[in-house]
Amino acid sequence: MTEKYHKNHQMKIMLGLLIVGFVGMFSETALNVAVAQIMSDFQIDTGTFQLLFTGYLLMIGITLPLSGLLTKLFTTRTLTFSAMFLFIIGALISALAPTFGLLLTGRLIQGIAVGISLPLNFVVLLAIYPPEKRGAAMGLVGLVIMFAPAVGPTLSGILVATLGWRFIFWVFIPVLLIAFFIALKFLENVSEVTKPQIDFMSIILSILGFGGLVFGASFASEQGWGAPIVMICLLVGLIAVIAFCKRQLKLDSPILNIHTFTTSAFAIGTFLIVITFAIILSSMYLIPMLWQQGLGLAAEQTGLIMLPAGLVNAALSILAGRLFDKHGAHLLVRIGFVITAIGAVMLVLTPPTPSLFYVLAAHIIMMIGIPLIVSPAQMYALNSLHGPIAADGSAIMNTLQQIGAALATAIATSFLVFGAHGKTVSELSKNDFILTSHLGFAFILGLTLIGLIVSFNVVHDHKVKEIVIEIDDDKHIEETIEVDYFD
Numbered sequence: 088m089t090e091k092y093h094k095n096h097q098m099k100i101m102l103g104l105l106i107v108g109f110v111g112m113f114s115e116t117a118l119n120v121a122v123a124q125i126m127s128d129f130q131i132d133t134g135t136f137q138l139l140f141t142g143y144l145l146m147i148g149i150t151l152p153l154s155g156l157l158t159k160l161f162t163t164r165t166l167t168f169s170a171m172f173l174f175i176i177g178a179l180i181s182a183l184a185p186t187f188g189l190l191l192t193g194r195l196i197q198g199i200a201v202g203i204s205l206p207l208n209f210v211v212l213l214a215i216y217p218p219e220k221r222g223a224a225m226g227l228v229g230l231v232i233m234f235a236p237a238v239g240p241t242l243s244g245i246l247v248a249t250l251g252w253r254f255i256f257w258v259f260i261p262v263l264l265i266a267f268f269i270a271l272k273f274l275e276n277v278s279e280v281t282k283p284q285i286d287f288m289s290i291i292l293s294i295l296g297f298g299g300l301v302f303g304a305s306f307a308s309e310q311g312w313g314a315p316i317v318m319i320c321l322l323v324g325l326i327a328v329i330a331f332c333k334r335q336l337k338l339d340s341p342i343l344n345i346h347t348f349t350t351s352a353f354a355i356g357t358f359l360i361v362i363t364f365a366i367i368l369s370s371m372y373l374i375p376m377l378w379q380q381g382l383g384l385a386a387e388q389t390g391l392i393m394l395p396a397g398l399v400n401a402a403l404s405i406l407a408g409r410l411f412d413k414h415g416a417h418l419l420v421r422i423g424f425v426i427t428a429i430g431a432v433m434l435v436l437t438p439p440t441p442s443l444f445y446v447l448a449a450h451i452i453m454m455i456g457i458p459l460i461v462s463p464a465q466m467y468a469l470n471s472l473h474g475p476i477a478a479d480g481s482a483i484m485n486t487l488q489q490i491g492a493a494l495a496t497a498i499a500t501s502f503l504v505f506g507a508h509g510k511t512v513s514e515l516s517k518n519d520f521i522l523t524s525h526l527g528f529a530f531i532l533g534l535t536l537i538g539l540i541v542s543f544n545v546v547h548d549h550k551v552k553e554i555v556i557e558i559d560d561d562k563h564i565e566e567t568i569e570v571d572y573f574d
Contacts, residue, residue: 096273097215101224103270104208107171108231110259110266111201115143116239116371120390121252128252129187138191141305143198148301148489150202152293155482156342157203158210159283162276166203171267174200175260182256193256209481213469214277219412222466226408229462230401236371237397237454244390278478283340292331293342297486299324304493312501344479347472355544356468357484359420362538363460364488365495366427366453366531372496373503373527374434374450380520382443392447396454403458408466416463417547423459424539426452431532435525439518460538467545495534502526 118125118139126136157166173196181193208228216224246254303320310317335341348354378389410419430453437446465484472480506523507515515523 097224099269099273100215100275100277101208101211101227103266103274104167104204104211105227105231106262106266106269107167107174107200107204108208108228109235110174110262111197111205112232112235113239113242114197114201114259116236117243117255118252119240119375120244120387121247121255124247124252125190129190131187135187137305139194141302142191143194143201144305144489144493145298145302146195146198147202147205148486148493149294149298150199151206151486151489152297152343152482153290154203154206154485155344155479156283156285158207158278158478159281160285162280163207163211163278164270164274164276166207167270167274168267170200170204170207171263171270173197173203175263178256178259178263182253182260206478206481206485209465209469209485210478211274211277213472213477213481215275218470221470222408222411222462223405224408225411225462225466226405229404229408229458229465233367233404233458233461234397234401237400238394240375240390241394241397242390244387248387286334286338286340286342289331289334289338289342292327292334296324296327296329296331297490299327300490301493304490304497307497307501311504312497343482344476345483347476347480347483350471351544352471352546353468353480355541356416356464356466356471357480357487358541359460359464359538359545360468360484361487361491362534362541363457363464365491366431366534366538367457368492369495369499369527369534370431370434370450370453370531373499373524373531374446376503377434377437377446377521377524380515381437381517381524382441382446383517392443393450395447396450399451400454400458403455404462407458408462410459411463411466415547416467417542417545419459419463420467420542420545421539423456423463424535424542426456426459428456428532428535428539430454430456431528431535434528435532437521437525437528439521441521460542464545495530499527499530502530 122136125139126132161169177193177196177200179193180196181190184190184193208231212221212224212228243252243255246252246258299320301324303317303324306314306320307317312318331343332345335343335345348357375389375393378384378392384392407419407423430449430451433445433449433452437449468484469477469480503523503526506526507519
């Protein structure tokens, strides 16, 4: 199928989706520097404001597991334009919101749009690029996924300081309209609409399970792991996910085909992606706090000083994809984890009175290592899947990385609370906060070392096994084939 797409036309097909993905991931961190203004305008406390993030992640967490099913029910163009329409409506509601309730409603709608559109990047990429060219394309997707949240605080900080927080949402609308017209002209339907039978019990279990885990983890960062609402959400979520997985194994037409985990390349690659996104999101939570609470920088200054690491991340995301096409994933992911570990060690050892250059250097070193992991690990996993099951693999990977990131951020917050010995973060002196932050960065270092150990299971084999699953009369026929990716 990939042979019919000309090289220049492939990027045109992807461009509209990449823009939507950028806006969605940018939105994930864009409000970080607007906390004070929004709380003041609506007279709300920190816990209420946190719903803007919790609700956004919740909607993404609920929608992502269903994205594999959606690609079998609707065409690529229908899903893409629906996601764009929802995001524009959500941005418009948030920009005009006279009350916090309407602002939150807009954010929830935006979360649904991201949950629909983000996996489509991977589905379309796998359909239009041959295996030996996917790494470079994945580098661009990695650029969107990691660079957008990295520059979110920088660009939104400028908007908030000059025009106000509502313009964060106003800016989304023309950008999304540009994406719409690009997709209208170039985007093609690349996935087969099979109209499988819908199992509504699976959908309910998916919403309760994945939504409960994301919601529980998000509240844990504010209220602690022992809070009743946190324990109930996590327990309900865990039970529902187990029931969901068992049900998928019994269905002829599962909502999410978890047979993807029967191929070791997908299982290992997905695990590395979950670990890496846990590192990214928890570090992006701790490092801005280190700049502000530990070194006394303002929010706008923090956004600007984090920009160099974001630019390094962007450049290496593209390079890492090209290196994967030539050499495979095995060396890249190991080197990436080693470099990331060096940056994490520096942050763990941050002195009580660090220089700006020391923290900046540690952050940049981490952002050199992380792109060497993300694109290669994603392609190592997804290249092992072929046919309709590729959409399930994309949905699983994106869902687990969101849950992993939410859990990691909550755990990093717990380490800060533990190290503060009963004080709030704002009550700590600069030196005390730096010492407290060591525990959170030690957690990130631990994740990095786990990832490094697991990365030695990534093999370099010219003959990469793929699982091909065809659907015939509602029955799955599995066939393992071998494809030479790195000749």
